[in-house]
Amino acid sequence: MLDDYLKANLASWDEAVGLHVGSQMYNVEGFKKGRCSLSDIELSELGPSVHEGTTLLHLQCHFGLDTLSWARRGAVVTGVDFSGEGVGAARALADEVGLSARAAFVQSDVLALPDVLQGRFDVVFTSWGALIWLGDLERWAQVIAHFLKPGGTFYMAEFHPYAFLLADDAAPESLRIGYPYFQYGRPQRFDEPSDYADPEAKTQHTVTFEWNHGFAEILDPLLRNGLRLDSLHEFPHTIVGLPFPFLEVCEDGLQRVKGHHEDFPLSFSLKMTKEG
């Protein structure tokens, strides 16, 4: 069954790559001219750990914009994504901006990565909309621990588990609950013919399976696999990308809950160190 979920999600992501490369949200032309695709959250929190020659593994890298943005800052990067379309677009982009000497891209399901990739890294990085595509965070944590050097840093910036709980019709005066925090391993099935980066698009592969993960579900496997918690931060805003009607984009370009700009956490970051 897990394979069926993976197949549906892969078809959706393979289709999304073409849409995203041409989308305003991803702004690939801006990136080619030098724009950094990383948000202030990961730049301020992980940036100081990334130097010339830092080796960085980016899990679930989509078509590599963020991976290559770390490479531009000196890192020697490896991006991993299960979508062949994504990895192909990433390689082409690396060529075009002259970063292919310090950027490699690997097509693999993140949970199967130790079968196809060698090496250990200073930093393992994952971000924004990655976790909901994974059903098994125990295995995910093992993969992260496997690829980190002793003393290495795991960093993630992600949508907050609470952001996925509110009902689609939640209003500022009544933030009703629409989805569970605990899913007990069972994914939610969605069937939507649009795309978060291009809401006007009519997609062919409309069915996806997604898992919301609570904090304990995220943190505990990492702790069990020998990573030490350095920091967990929660923010009342997020980068643009959640297609929920109860959110609005503010003047600073970040999304917040309508009528609750400071009250409700929409994103979080997690920094951990592999015991050396």
Place this chain on the structure above:
Amino acid sequence: MTDPIPAEARAANLRLWNAWTRVHEKSAFYDVEGFKAGATSLWPLELEELGPLVHEGTTLLHLQCHFGMDTLSWARLGADVVGLDLSDEAIGLAWRLADEVGLSRRAEFVCADLYDADAHLGSRVFDIVFVSWGAIEWLPDLERWAGIVARHLAPGGTFYMAEIHPFAYGLDEVPGEHDVRVGYRLLPAPDQPVVEPLEGSYADSGADTTGLVSYGWTHDLAEILGALTGAGLRVEHLHEFPTSPAPFWDWMVRDEARWWWLPDGEGGLRGDLPLSYSIRATKPAT
């Protein structure tokens, strides 16, 4: 250092906890008679997660211990315990209970505001520092709280807490329905206490609490875990649960193990939302 709790909040919460102590002593929820007859007041959760570390002679500090039943339940399992609470009536009752059940030789109670713990405990350190159920909502400053926890833990010692989930504190009932929505701020605001007139007690919803007001503070998991790691503790686990030891609304449902759930049924949220959590952390041995 200045007290992070404003004077009026401190006075109001002290009045409240003294009044609640009188209510709770007679409540079915606390079942003091059952405790005297030998029942533990601890939940299976903390017995399972912390119990294996409590042996004959283990030293245990219980912060915000109310009238000491949990503290004394650990003493019954062999621990040498110190309970600390702001309420003089609660501490008085704790001493009386300890006497009555024959545990006063291995139990000590300190009446003090949490933030004054250092002045009362000096340099004493413990194998375990224990915090549970409805404690940190009364504290505005978790960094200072975590500093107190860390200073009174022996090297290699264990901190354990079982608490109501920050998400649950943010929930409110939808009027007229057995349903919930997010009704309160979920992110911390140290300078904005939540000030509310009391309606009874969590242990006795019918209790007369006329004129009593509570001052509480919102916290989130990032703040809690950040405070503990910032104080030098190493987080060992975070567990989250869809159950609570006390009902937030009278339409919640109790199971055979006495945990309270959101109701099932059409649109029901049973098992869906985080209502409690536990954290275990250790102080590095060196």
